[in-house]
Amino acid sequence: MAATLAQKIIARASRRVSVRPGEIVTAGIDLAMIHDSGGPRRVEPILKDLGVGLFDAGKVVLISDHFVPGDTDEGARILELTRAWAKERKVAFHDGQGICHVVLPEKGHLKPGMFVVGGDSHSPTGGAFGTYMFGIGATEMAGVLATGEIWLRVPETILIEWQNRLGTGVVAKDMMLALCGRLGMGGGKYEAVEYTGEAVRALSMQERMTMSNMAAELGAQAGLIAPDRTTADWLAAHNGDAGDWQSLFTDPDAAVLEHHVFDAATLEPQVAAPHSPANAMAAKDAPATAIDVAYIGACTGAKYDDLAAAAAILRGQKLAAGVEMMVAPSSRDDQKRAEDEGLMKVFEDIGARILPNACGICAGYGTDRLGEDVTCISSTARNFQGRMGANSSKVWLGSPLTVAASAIEGRVADPRHHLPSEARA
Amino acid sequence: MNRVFLVGDNIDTDQLAPGQYMRGGIEELARHSLEAVRPDFASSVRPGDVLVGGENFGIGSSREQAAEALRHLGVACVIAQSFAGIFYRNAINLGLPVLVGKDLSHVEDGDPCRFDIDAGELALTAKNTTLRLEPLPENLKQMLSDGGLVPHLKKRFAAKRKDEARQ
Numbered sequence: 001m002a003a004t005l006a007q008k009i010i011a012r013a014s015r016r017v018s019v020r021p022g023e024i025v026t027a028g029i030d031l032a033m034i035h036d037s038g039g040p041r042r043v044e045p046i047l048k049d050l051g052v053g054l055f056d057a058g059k060v061v062l063i064s065d066h067f068v069p070g071d072t073d074e075g076a077r078i079l080e081l082t083r084a085w086a087k088e089r090k091v092a093f094h095d096g097q098g099i100c101h102v103v104l105p106e107k108g109h110l111k112p113g114m115f116v117v118g119g120d121s122h123s124p125t126g127g128a129f130g131t132y133m134f135g136i137g138a139t140e141m142a143g144v145l146a147t148g149e150i151w152l153r154v155p156e157t158i159l160i161e162w163q164n165r166l167g168t169g170v171v172a173k174d175m176m177l178a179l180c181g182r183l184g185m186g187g188g189k190y191e192a193v194e195y196t197g198e199a200v201r202a203l204s205m206q207e208r209m210t211m212s213n214m215a216a217e218l219g220a221q222a223g224l225i226a227p228d229r230t231t232a233d234w235l236a237a238h239n240g241d242a243g244d245w246q247s248l249f250t251d252p253d254a255a256v257l258e259h260h261v262f263d264a265a266t267l268e269p270q271v272a273a274p275h276s277p278a279n280a281m282a283a284k285d286a287p288a289t290a291i292d293v294a295y296i297g298a299c300t301g302a303k304y305d306d307l308a309a310a311a312a313i314l315r316g317q318k319l320a321a322g323v324e325m326m327v328a329p330s331s332r333d334d335q336k337r338a339e340d341e342g343l344m345k346v347f348e349d350i351g352a353r354i355l356p357n358a359c360g361i362c363a364g365y366g367t368d369r370l371g372e373d374v375t376c377i378s379s380t381a382r383n384f385q386g387r388m389g390a391n392s393s394k395v396w397l398g399s400p401l402t403v404a405a406s407a408i409e410g411r412v413a414d415p416r417h418h419l420p421s422e423a424r425a
Numbered sequence: 426m427n428r429v430f431l432v433g434d435n436i437d438t439d440q441l442a443p444g445q446y447m448r449g450g451i452e453e454l455a456r457h458s459l460e461a462v463r464p465d466f467a468s469s470v471r472p473g474d475v476l477v478g479g480e481n482f483g484i485g486s487s488r489e490q491a492a493e494a495l496r497h498l499g500v501a502c503v504i505a506q507s508f509a510g511i512f513y514r515n516a517i518n519l520g521l522p523v524l525v526g527k528d529l530s531h532v533e534d535g536d537p538c539r540f541d542i543d544a545g546e547l548a549l550t551a552k553n554t555t556l557r558l559e560p561l562p563e564n565l566k567q568m569l570s571d572g573g574l575v576p577h578l579k580k581r582f583a584a585k586r587k588d589e590a591r592q
Contacts (some may be wrong), residue, residue: 024562024564036486037488038487038489046575048574049575049579050578050579050582052582053584072448074448119487119488121485121486121487121511123487134510134511135487135511136487136511136514136515137487137488137489137492137511137514137515137518139489139515139519139573139575140489140490140514140515140516140518140574142574142575143518143575145573145577146578147578151564153562175569182479183480185435185484186435186480186481186484186507188511189507190509190510190513208535219481219509219510220486221510242460276435334551355444363444364448366444369445382485384437384438384439384485385439385461386439386440386443386445386461387438387439387444390446391443391461
C-alpha cells in the first residue's frame with residue numbers, strides 16, 4: 001500500500017504493517033532527547049512519584065543548553081542538578097557543547113527512520129535526517145522515560161515542494177520565513193510537513209536542519225526531508241550511520257493532504273516583523289527600521305553554515321554607529337571549525353561580543369536579554385513579544401546574511417547589496 | 426457564576442508563560458499569564474471561568490507552564506477554533522480540558538457560562554445558547570478523567586503490579 005514517509009516510520013515504530021491518517025496509535029521510542037530546562041529538574045520528581053526508573057538509559061540523551069553558561073544563581077543550580085542526574089541515571093550527556101537540536105545529530109545520535117521525541121518545541125529538526133521527531137512537554141516526557149512509548153494521531157502529510165534553485169544571498173531561513181508568511185503559524189495543522197524539490201535536495205544538511213526546525217513555526221508536528229546521499233555522507237562524517245535509508249521516501253501515489261509548490265529561483269531575502277514569524281515580507285520591502293542589536297544565534301541561525309554566510313558579508317566592514325552585535329555559535333564543534341577557518345576573527349574584528357555555545361538570548365533565560373524599547377534583528381526562529389527580553393523590545397527575524405547586512409547599515413537591510421564580489425559573480 | 430474570558434487568534438506560549446517570570450515558579454508565572462494581551466486576566470479570572478480563543482491557541486514553545494499557569498488560576502477549560510499541537514497535548518497531560526469549537530462567533534467577553542465536559546458543551550447562560558464542542562478521542566477523555574497523565578500512569582502501573590502479584 002502506498003504510504004508517506006511519515007506513515008512508514010510511524011508504522012514501524014508502532015509495530016504495524018501500515019497506518020492510516022487519523023488513527024491513534026502507540027509508538028515505541030527509539031530515542032528521547034531532553035535538556036536542562038525541561039529535563040531532569042522537571043522529569044525526575046515525576047519519575048520518583050511514579051516509582052519507576054528510565055525505560056532504557058541507552059535511549060536517552062541529555063544536553064545542557066538553555067541555562068548555559070549558568071550566569072544566574074538559579075541557572076547555575078539547574079546546571080548542577082542536570083550534571084548530577086546524568087551521572088546518576090547513566091545517560092549520554094553533552095554538557096555545554098551547544099544547542100540540543102544541533103548537538104544531537106552532530107554527535108551521531110540520529111538515524112533515518114527513527115521515531116524520536118524531544119523535550120523542546122524545535123525538535124522537528126531531526127526531520128532533516130529522515131527521523132520522525134517532535135517536541136513534547138516535560139510531564140509527557142516523564143511518561144515517555146517511564147514507559148518508552150507515546151500515543152499519537154497518525155498525521156496527514158503536507159508536501160511542500162521547492163522547484164528550481166535558490167538565488168545568491170537567499171538561504172533556508174528565507175524559505176521558512178516565506179512559508180510562515182504564506183501558510184501562517186497554523187499552516188502545518190499539527191500534521192507532518194515534508195519538504196521536497198530540487199532546491200531542498202540541493203541544501204546542505206545544516207540548511208535542511210533550519211527547514212525542519214522551523215516546521216515548529218508552521219505548527220506542524222514533524223518537518224521531514226527524505227534521506228539521500230547528502231544525509232548518508234553527513235552522518236558518516238559525524239559518527240553516525242544512515243542505515244537502510246533507501247526505502248525511506250513518500251511513495252509517488254501516496255495520498256497527501258496538501259501539496260504546495262513554490263519557486264525557489266524567484267524567492268528574495270525575507271524578514272519577519274515583530275511579533276510573529278508569519279509577518280514575513282521581502283527584506284527590500286521592509287519599512288525603514290533602525291536597529292540597536294544584531295544577533296546571530298540559535299539552532300536556526302548560528303550553525304557553521306550560518307556563521308560562514310554572515311562572516312562573508314561582515315569581513316572588512318564596520319558596524320553602523322550605535323549597533324551592538326552578538327554572536328552565539330550553535331555548537332562548540334561549529335565554533336571550532338569557524339575559528340580554524342578565520343571566521344570567528346571576522347566577528348571579533350568587527351567588535352561583536354561572542355556568547356557561549358548555547359540558546360543565549362533566544363530562550364531569554366540568562367542575564368543577556370534585550371532591554372526596554374530595543375529593536376533587534378535576529379537569525380533566531382521565533383520573535384514573539386517579550387521572548388528575548390522586555391515586552392517593549394522588538395525582534396525582526398532574518399537570515400544570518402540579512403542580520404549581517406543590517407548590522408552594517410544600522411537598519412533592516414537586503415543582504416544582496418553586501419554580498420562579497422565572488423558570490424555576486 | 427462563571428464567565429468567559431475572550432482572547433484572539435494565535436495566543437502564544439510566551440504570552441501564556443512569559444520567559445522572564447519562569448524563575449519565579451508557577452505562582453508568579455500564573456500572575457503574569459496573558460498580561461501582554463490581557464493585563465486584567467490573571468487578577469480577575471476565578472476558578473471555573475472559561476478561556477475562549479480563536480485559531481491556533483498555544484503556538485510556540487513546548488513549555489508546559491503555559492497550560493500549568495491556566496490550570497493554576499483555576500481555568501475550567503480552554504475552548505478554541507484550533508490548538509497548537511504541543512500545547513494541546515500538554516494541557517491534557519496536566520488535566521486541563523481543551524476543546525475545539527468551530528463556531529464561537531456568539532461568544533462575547535464576560536458572558537456568564539457553564540461548562541460541561543461530559544456533554545462537551547458550553548452553555549452561555551444569559552443568552553440561552555449552548556455551544557456544541559468537538560468530542561475528545563477516547564484515550565484523551567480517559568486521561569482527563571484520571572486527572573492527567575501522571576495519575577493516569579499511576580493507575581496503569583498499579584494495575585500492572587497487581588497483575589504481576591496475582592501471577
